[in-house]
Amino acid sequence: MSAAETVRLDGRVAVVTGAGRSLGRAYALALAEAGAAVVVNDVDAETAARTVADIEASGGRATAVVGPVGPTETADALVAAAVDTFGRLDVLVANAGVLRDRVLWKMGDDDFDLVVETHLRGSFTTGRAAAARMREQGEGGRIILIGSPAGQFGSFGQTNYATAKAGLVAMARTWSLELARAGITANAVIPTALSAMTATIPAYTQVYEDYVDGKGIPAEYRRDHALGTPEDVASLIVWLASDASAGVTGQAIGIGGDRLTLYAHPAVLRTLNQDGGWSPDQIDEAWRAELVSDAQHSGPPVN
Numbered sequence: 001m002s003a004a005e006t007v008r009l010d011g012r013v014a015v016v017t018g019a020g021r022s023l024g025r026a027y028a029l030a031l032a033e034a035g036a037a038v039v040v041n042d043v044d045a046e047t048a049a050r051t052v053a054d055i056e057a058s059g060g061r062a063t064a065v066v067g068p069v070g071p072t073e074t075a076d077a078l079v080a081a082a083v084d085t086f087g088r089l090d091v092l093v094a095n096a097g098v099l100r101d102r103v104l105w106k107m108g109d110d111d112f113d114l115v116v117e118t119h120l121r122g123s124f125t126t127g128r129a130a131a132a133r134m135r136e137q138g139e140g141g142r143i144i145l146i147g148s149p150a151g152q153f154g155s156f157g158q159t160n161y162a163t164a165k166a167g168l169v170a171m172a173r174t175w176s177l178e179l180a181r182a183g184i185t186a187n188a189v190i191p192t193a194l195s196a197m198t199a200t201i202p203a204y205t206q207v208y209e210d211y212v213d214g215k216g217i218p219a220e221y222r223r224d225h226a227l228g229t230p231e232d233v234a235s236l237i238v239w240l241a242s243d244a245s246a247g248v249t250g251q252a253i254g255i256g257g258d259r260l261t262l263y264a265h266p267a268v269l270r271t272l273n274q275d276g277g278w279s280p281d282q283i284d285e286a287w288r289a290e291l292v293s294d295a296q297h298s299g300p301p302v303n
Contacts, residue, residue: 007242010035013086014241015078017069017126018096020047022195023146026230027093027237032060034238037086039078040064041096061086069096069122075129083133091142091241092130094123094168099197101157115160120167127171127186131179140183142241145172147188147252152263154298169252173265176250185249187240190263191233192226192256221257228257236260269294 014031018024020042028038032055040055040062042048048064055062063085067074082089097119100111123145134141150158151165168188175186194217199208207221211229221227236255239245254261272286 007239007244008035009091009238009241012036012090012241013039013082013088014091014093015039015041015082015089015126015130016093016095017041017078017122019051020044022197023191023193023230023233024093024095025051026234027095028062029055029058030231030234030238031091031093031241032062033058034242036091036241037061037082038063039081039085041069041074041078042066043068043096068118069094069126070117072125072129074122075125078126079129079133088137089130089133089141090139091144092126093144093146093237093241094126095146096122097146097161099158099161099200101161101200102159103157104159107159112160116164119161119164120171123168123171127175131175131182131184134184135179135182138182140246141185142245143172143175143179143184143186144237144240145169145186145188147190149190149192149254149300152190152252153300156299169263172252173250180249185240185245187245187249188252189233189236189240190252190254190261191236192228192254192259193230193233194227195230198227217257219258223258226254226256226259226261232257269296 009031014036016024016028016038019028019040028040028051032038038055040048040051045066048066052062052064063081065078065081067077079089098115100115102111127143130143145168147168148165150162151169155162172186172188179186194208194211198204211217217228233255236253252263254263270291272290274282
């Protein structure tokens with residue numbers, strides 16, 4: 001029996017931000033297919049309407065709320081749409097995001113602020129509004145934040161994006177503590193999938209173009225690079241939204257192509273003690289003699 005037959009979301013109501021296209025659209029469609037009613041959010045009214053229409057054409061229930069995430073007003077409107085249209089709110093998938101890639105010395109204030117406003121503040125305001133409603137209902141809930149490998153390892157030219165995505169993992173872990181008594185879980189998903197964003201990476205441009213043209217994704221990319229379709233990622237979203245994941249909270253879980261990954265929490269690698277504290281010379285000696293072998297590199301691991 002397949003997961004689609006056993007993991008169901010009947011009677012649940014989900015909000016998905018940035019659901020007009022790509023990964024967010026795949027999340028909304030998969031949640032609806034599993035039985036959830038979905039509030040579809042996007043800044044583009046046409047793409048939001050298309051996602052709603054596709055859900056309804058398949059027998060599901062959906063409504064759209066158009067607007068940028070970040071402002072509290074949008075977050076409140078999303079929760080109100082869920083409650084007014086479908087009677088409740090059980091799941092939030094905070095997915096909406098933008099890119100403004102620049103190296104540090106060329107990144108403008110607007111480049112930084114827009115990305116942080118959308119990813120980090122947008123997840124904060126929608127998460128806060130969703131948590132308030134879920135606590136009021138008293139029946140638990142699921143909050144799913146969308147991270148990125150950039151937030152786990154750093155990423156050249158993405159000070160804004162990597163910072164926001166790293167913050168989202170910390171946000172999910174903090175909320176897992178604060179919301180535990182209410183039965184609300186909070187997790188971060190780290191997706192890797194072919195998308196318009198992926199296409200901006202030179203190594204994946206041709207693979208993405210082939211994918212858009214309907215060609216298959218080579219096995220080496222699905223396994224070694226964890227690159228697949230948005231639908232591959234959506235399976236994890238459905239599972240985290242379900243009763244099956246009731247005991248899972250505060251985790252960062254990656255998925256893409258054929259690979260499922262559980263990321264570690266930050267951990268202490270080594271500690272050294274020095275009576276009376278440390279002078280610069282003593283730190284230098286300790287680094288060279290004891291710590292340098294444990295130092296970690298920035299950037300994703302090389303396959």
